[in-house]
Amino acid sequence: MADKSKVGMTFPPTLFRVERVKIKELVEAIGDPNPIYVDAEAAAREGHPDTPCPPTFFTLAFQEFTGHYFRVLEELGMPLERVLQGEEEYEYLRDVYPGEKLTLTTTVESITEKKTRSGLMDLVDVRTTLADESGEAVLRAGSLIIERKDDA
Amino acid sequence: MGQYLDFQQLKAGDPLPSVTKEPITKVQLVRYAGASGDFNPLHTDDATARQAGLKGVIAQGLLVMGFVGQAITTWAPKRFLKRFKVRLMGMTFPGDVITVHATVVEKHSGPEGLRVVCDTTAKDQEGSTKLSGQFEVLVPE
Numbered sequence: 409m410a411d412k413s414k415v416g417m418t419f420p421p422t423l424f425r426v427e428r429v430k431i432k433e434l435v436e437a438i439g440d441p442n443p444i445y446v447d448a449e450a451a452a453r454e455g456h457p458d459t460p461c462p463p464t465f466f467t468l469a470f471q472e473f474t475g476h477y478f479r480v481l482e483e484l485g486m487p488l489e490r491v492l493q494g495e496e497e498y499e500y501l502r503d504v505y506p507g508e509k510l511t512l513t514t515t516v517e518s519i520t521e522k523k524t525r526s527g528l529m530d531l532v533d534v535r536t537t538l539a540d541e542s543g544e545a546v547l548r549a550g551s552l553i554i555e556r557k558d559d560a
Numbered sequence: 561m562g563q564y565l566d567f568q569q570l571k572a573g574d575p576l577p578s579v580t581k582e583p584i585t586k587v588q589l590v591r592y593a594g595a596s597g598d599f600n601p602l603h604t605d606d607a608t609a610r611q612a613g614l615k616g617v618i619a620q621g622l623l624v625m626g627f628v629g630q631a632i633t634t635w636a637p638k639r640f641l642k643r644f645k646v647r648l649m650g651m652t653f654p655g656d657v658i659t660v661h662a663t664v665v666e667k668h669s670g671p672e673g674l675r676v677v678c679d680t681t682a683k684d685q686e687g688s689t690k691l692s693g694q695f696e697v698l699v700p701e
Contacts, residue, residue: 436591436595440633495646496645
């Protein structure tokens with residue numbers, strides 16, 4: 409079960425670089441034909457200095473390919489096979505472009521136990537900020553992670 | 561930018577044109593797994609999914625969020641998108657055809673421009689809701 413003593417804790421930051429190829433992989437998986445993500449000229453026509461990240465790019469960045477999310481779950485004592493994603497939220501403070509180096513910092517906002525029709529669950533609210541090299545926040549994210557518990 | 565919606569003309573209660581995706585494929589789930597680095601076999605291996613009591617592999621919930629992100633950026637330029645929130649509600653399977661719907665709920669003008677809040681849902685071919693959410697675009701003056 410999620411370790412309630414971790415509420416308020418901030419995890420060690422993860423540094424990652426926005427890679428053009430990861431943007432391409434994501435839009436190809438989604439099947440999003442919008443050219444602005446892969447074609448700098450199309451992006452320029454919408455006022456971008458380079459190809460921007462698609463709206464859900466940060467899902468990958470902080471949750472998955474950097475390993476950040478898995479480290480957070482491990483630290484919280486939440487076994488992967490019992491974890492579901494409940495909610496996901498992004499506040500976009502500015503667009504982010506390939507080559508930028510971003511730092512992810514995650515804090516545990518709350519852990520709430522809830523009885524549902526499908527059993528007992530822990531709802532873990534984590535907040536992540538992505539900051540650029542000058543330390544300025546570029547995106548704020550919130551994730552509600554659900555752990556199904558054995559003693560349900 | 562003629563292909564985008566004119567948010568000045570829309571009012572609360574107006575639906576946005578829905579966006580229907582091609583049927584979800586197993587290859588797409590593998591692609592998403594590769595893109596994200598999340599190799600949970602529930603999304604890629606039918607045998608594992610069946611052992612977990614499912615009829616087969618299920619789509620990543622956040623792939624469906626990606627579909628909604630795609631739809632939003634057909635309605636408004638990417639740089640207008642300021643907030644995007646979803647609640648994942650149901651399992652999605654290969655073969656499902658997802659349609660993204662949205663409705664204007666709120667509009668207000670401020671010093672930065674026109675803020676428009678929309679509710680959104682993603683439903684399958686049977687009308688079952690997979691995700692519901694909300695997003696906000698800021699149309700500069």
